[in-house]
Amino acid sequence: MTLLTFRPVRIATGSEDEDGCLVFNEDHLIAVLVRLSDLHGDAEGKWFLEAAFGHLDHTARPSFDSLDEAKSWIGSQIEA
Amino acid sequence: MNSDYFSDAARHPMIRRLRSITDIPRVELDALMDVKMKVVEIDADIDIVREGERPTQCVLLLEGYACRYKLLDFGKRQILAFHITGDLPDLQSYHLEVMDHSLCTLSPAKVAFLSHQTIDYIITTYPKLAAALWRSTLVDASIFRQWIAGVGRRLAHERIAHLICELVVRHRAVGLAQDFRFNFPVTQAELGDATGLSVVHVNRVVRDLRSMGLISLAGGYVAVRDWARLKKTARFDASYLHVRGGEP
Numbered sequence: 001m002t003l004l005t006f007r008p009v010r011i012a013t014g015s016e017d018e019d020g021c022l023v024f025n026e027d028h029l030i031a032v033l034v035r036l037s038d039l040h041g042d043a044e045g046k047w048f049l050e051a052a053f054g055h056l057d058h059t060a061r062p063s064f065d066s067l068d069e070a071k072s073w074i075g076s077q078i079e080a
Numbered sequence: 081m082n083s084d085y086f087s088d089a090a091r092h093p094m095i096r097r098l099r100s101i102t103d104i105p106r107v108e109l110d111a112l113m114d115v116k117m118k119v120v121e122i123d124a125d126i127d128i129v130r131e132g133e134r135p136t137q138c139v140l141l142l143e144g145y146a147c148r149y150k151l152l153d154f155g156k157r158q159i160l161a162f163h164i165t166g167d168l169p170d171l172q173s174y175h176l177e178v179m180d181h182s183l184c185t186l187s188p189a190k191v192a193f194l195s196h197q198t199i200d201y202i203i204t205t206y207p208k209l210a211a212a213l214w215r216s217t218l219v220d221a222s223i224f225r226q227w228i229a230g231v232g233r234r235l236a237h238e239r240i241a242h243l244i245c246e247l248v249v250r251h252r253a254v255g256l257a258q259d260f261r262f263n264f265p266v267t268q269a270e271l272g273d274a275t276g277l278s279v280v281h282v283n284r285v286v287r288d289l290r291s292m293g294l295i296s297l298a299g300g301y302v303a304v305r306d307w308a309r310l311k312k313t314a315r316f317d318a319s320y321l322h323v324r325g326g327e328p
Binding site for chain 1: 260287
């Protein structure tokens with residue numbers, strides 16, 4: 001069973017993509033999500049897996065329509 | 081001949097490509113002009129030859145873009161090389177029977193097929209052409225080494241700037257980018273697959289290169305706005321391309 005929590009954060013990506021979330025599994029930082037700006041056209045508003053650690057680091061870098069979707073996916077990857 | 085591509089040696093894509101990297105005597109160029117090739121038009125995003133196949137012919141790219149790639153787990157793809165007019169992207173199949181990667185078009189393309197028998201005739205009859213084809217595969221290997229260094233160690237901006245610099249020199253070598261503007265029908269996803277970056281990172285980098293005034297990118301063409309600064313950003317040295325006359 002995983003306990004995922006999200007903490008809002010500003011991220012210096014060097015672009016307009018600044019609104020982000022740190023994703024913790026209990027007290028371990030496991031991922032950083034960033035909300036895509038209008039720089040990305042149709043993908044604007046999606047949550048991009050900017051950085052991932054441990055097991056998650058071996059996957060591709062998907063984007064999610066919502067934080068709930070991101071949470072489900074990250075949870076499934078950790079439990080896989 | 082079955083195409084006006086071959087009406088004179090100066091316009092023959094394969095001759096332009098081979099002469100950009102080595103000298104070939106007139107008599108051997110004339111022989112190449114007489115080689116029969118089957119010319120085929122292919123849509124974009126079509127596999128020309130796939131990993132595991134045993135081809136009996138090699139491809140000469142006359143027009144358009146192609147890439148060599150490998151498919152990995154989870155639907156990931158690594159593009160190993162981009163190919164442009166005049167390239168022979170699967171010449172290796174003449175010696176190595178089984179394809180160890182795939183070759184596909186990235187844009188609508190026109191290709192000529194040279195049978196392995198034809199290649200056998202060329203290289204056993206014309207020693208300078210044989211040496212030129214060998215040299216061409218060595219240059220391909222040199223480009224692969226640069227790409228490994230890039231994907232493994234270069235920063236995102238350097239990787240994409242370096243790739244654009246490479247394509248400038250390669251297009252100019254076959255007479256297709258004299259004004260530093262060249263055809264680039266490559267999507268940002270494909271650029272990511274070639275450089276090991278996500279589409280999001282490619283987007284950010286391309287935007288930066290544009291806003292720095294180094295390149296413009298529109299309508300399937302890249303135009304280099306500031307060659308000196310683009311090279312500096314990429315830490316680009318064209319010597320690995322082994323083009324006669326060096327870099328612009």
